[in-house]
Amino acid sequence: MRIEVKDLDHIYNAGLAYETYALKHVSLTLDRGELVCLIGHTGSGKTTLVQHLNGLLKPDKGQVLADGVDINEKSPEARALRRKIGLVFQYPEYQLFEETVFKDVCFGPKNMGLSEEECAKKANDSLKLVGMDPDEVGDKSPFALSGGQKRRVAIAGILAMDPEVLILDEPAAGLDPAGKKAILSCIKGIKEERNICILLISHNMEDVAEIADRVLVMDKGSLVLDGPPGEVFARRQALRDMGLAAPPAARFMEMVAAGGGPVSANVLTLDDAAREIIRVYGKR
Amino acid sequence: MDPIIEIENISFAYEEGEDGEKPEKAIDGLTLSIERGSFVAVTGSNGSGKSTMAKHLNALLLPSEGRVLVDGMDTKDEDKVWEIRRRVGMVFQNPDNQLVSSVAEDDVAFGAENLGIPSEEIRQRVEAALKAVGMYEYRKKGAHLLSGGQKQRIAIAGILAMGPECIVLDEPTAMLDPRGRADLMDILKALNGQGKTIILITHFMEEAARADRIIVMDRGKLALDGTPVQVFSDPERLRELKLELPFTVELAGKLRDAGLDIPQGIIFEEELAKAVCELK
Numbered sequence: 001m002r003i004e005v006k007d008l009d010h011i012y013n014a015g016l017a018y019e020t021y022a023l024k025h026v027s028l029t030l031d032r033g034e035l036v037c038l039i040g041h042t043g044s045g046k047t048t049l050v051q052h053l054n055g056l057l058k059p060d061k062g063q064v065l066a067d068g069v070d071i072n073e074k075s076p077e078a079r080a081l082r083r084k085i086g087l088v089f090q091y092p093e094y095q096l097f098e099e100t101v102f103k104d105v106c107f108g109p110k111n112m113g114l115s116e117e118e119c120a121k122k123a124n125d126s127l128k129l130v131g132m133d134p135d136e137v138g139d140k141s142p143f144a145l146s147g148g149q150k151r152r153v154a155i156a157g158i159l160a161m162d163p164e165v166l167i168l169d170e171p172a173a174g175l176d177p178a179g180k181k182a183i184l185s186c187i188k189g190i191k192e193e194r195n196i197c198i199l200l201i202s203h204n205m206e207d208v209a210e211i212a213d214r215v216l217v218m219d220k221g222s223l224v225l226d227g228p229p230g231e232v233f234a235r236r237q238a239l240r241d242m243g244l245a246a247p248p249a250a251r252f253m254e255m256v257a258a259g260g261g262p263v264s265a266n267v268l269t270l271d272d273a274a275r276e277i278i279r280v281y282g283k284r
Numbered sequence: 285m286d287p288i289i290e291i292e293n294i295s296f297a298y299e300e301g302e303d304g305e306k307p308e309k310a311i312d313g314l315t316l317s318i319e320r321g322s323f324v325a326v327t328g329s330n331g332s333g334k335s336t337m338a339k340h341l342n343a344l345l346l347p348s349e350g351r352v353l354v355d356g357m358d359t360k361d362e363d364k365v366w367e368i369r370r371r372v373g374m375v376f377q378n379p380d381n382q383l384v385s386s387v388a389e390d391d392v393a394f395g396a397e398n399l400g401i402p403s404e405e406i407r408q409r410v411e412a413a414l415k416a417v418g419m420y421e422y423r424k425k426g427a428h429l430l431s432g433g434q435k436q437r438i439a440i441a442g443i444l445a446m447g448p449e450c451i452v453l454d455e456p457t458a459m460l461d462p463r464g465r466a467d468l469m470d471i472l473k474a475l476n477g478q479g480k481t482i483i484l485i486t487h488f489m490e491e492a493a494r495a496d497r498i499i500v501m502d503r504g505k506l507a508l509d510g511t512p513v514q515v516f517s518d519p520e521r522l523r524e525l526k527l528e529l530p531f532t533v534e535l536a537g538k539l540r541d542a543g544l545d546i547p548q549g550i551i552f553e554e555e556l557a558k559a560v561c562e563l564k
Contacts, residue, residue, distance in 0.1 A: 172457040255557040
């Protein structure tokens with residue numbers, strides 16, 4: 001599936017004295033198989049934007065097209081397309097409600113009218129895809145799981161509906177390092193296994209530098225940067241002006257360069273930084 | 285040594301679930317004491333017992349074995365509970381769950397009002413507390429209009445207005461963006477500089493690195509206890525405990541492995557950058 005956002009505006013309190021543009025002239029395209037990270041300061045419009053992508057919010061101007069069809073149309077076709085766009089909110093574990101993990105994951109496919117057998121298959125596949133053993137956790141109460149596990153169950157619930165676009169709003173926030181690692185590797189796994197488009201909102205530049213194919217940067221309701229991580233993170237000054245930090249590796253290498261070290265600061269990850277320092281200072 | 289809090293061999297288990305399954309002890313024979321005026325970071329993976337431990341520090345939970353003393357007062361002593369809670373304030377993870385009033389300054393005044401402090405003094409305390417967290421200009425704002433980081437600062441101001449000696453924060457930055465997180469750490473360092481004891485529970489090793497002392501918990505027990513330099517000097521052990529190393533410590537390790545001459549005991553970026561620049 002291909003998502004096209006065309007010249008999108010969203011206005012809060014339209015017509016009132018304190019009318020504000022939450023989104024202003026946003027245009028972008030998302031393609032199958034891409035892992036895209038959306039970053040921006042608090043209040044920059046990230047969450048408002050993704051809520052437009054599956055019709056939770058309707059644009060005041062502009063369009064969201066899925067495979068060329070406006071998802072806000074009132075046709076059965078548009079409705080079917082909206083269902084193909086799965087949104088995992090922040091802290092999705094607060095939305096688990098069923099008695100067992102298995103039932104919770106089945107909830108979506110069941111609502112889509114699938115047979116019990118099909119629901120079971122989808123639930124089992126989805127649980128496996130997020131790294132959980134259906135035989136082991138299926139009958140447990142979701143509330144008996146750890147925070148990171150609950151969150152993976154919530155993601156499995158969305159995966160069970162076979163989305164072609166998966167949007168995750170800060171999936172690693174508030175988890176311990178082990179839980180965070182598990183979530184990130186689960187997201188990479190989903191991308192490889194299903195070859196769908198994944199859009200991830202994140203505040204953690206280290207994670208973004210590590211997993212993104214492409215980075216989108218929002219500022220004050222506008223999409224201001226869009227490109228591969230290397231390109232986007234090279235725009236240090238622009239990012240700083242928006243209150244965004246570079247990944248720690250880049251920030252550190254800038255510090256070394258400022259201290260007179262002849263290194264390049266164009267690195268994304270810790271391993272890149274180590275290689276660059278060893279290249280310059282090793283075996284001399 | 286002048287401890288403000290002494291934890292003496294405490295154990296605690298949550299009540300058994302409906303299925304009658306007996307839960308493991310969340311805290312299992314923990315002993316430690318917190319020096320007055322220190323900045324202590326407590327870390328450990330999920331389920332290590334750090335939040336449970338924190339809730340024992342101002343009698344939100346009482347130990348099933350052992351005892352906790354706050355300034356010499358036993359938290360089990362019902363007559364002392366309010367005095368203990370006045371001295372040890374708690375700030376939690378979710379900023380949205382902690383504000384009780386619709387206007388920032390009313391929220392800050394709430395705790396102090398409940399202590400029965402005269403209103404003139406409350407006004408002074410609220411003003412000072414708002415200034416201490418850099419929120420004075422927002423005092424008339426509606427709480428719902430504040431960002432997560434600003435809400436956390438209001439929550440801290442509310443505790444400050446009660447005049448505590450010690451502030452315990454349970455992952456206060458987990459839901460904040462990087463800027464909100466950095467601002468909050470600066471405020472905690474400043475409060476510590478003014479003599480407040482700070483106990484910070486966190487998963488962020490960069491935050492823990494700024495403390496005087498790091499306590500690592502594992503399965504309800506004390507796993508590591510030392511200065512940041514001591515704790516970070518054993519990467520293997522930290523990995524076993526499912527913890528991350530701070531960026532700087534991990535990078536320094538990689539460079540040493542490659543044969544570069546990087547001194548031991550580096551935990552801050554500035555130090556490592558300097559060491560790299562000094563390489564020949």
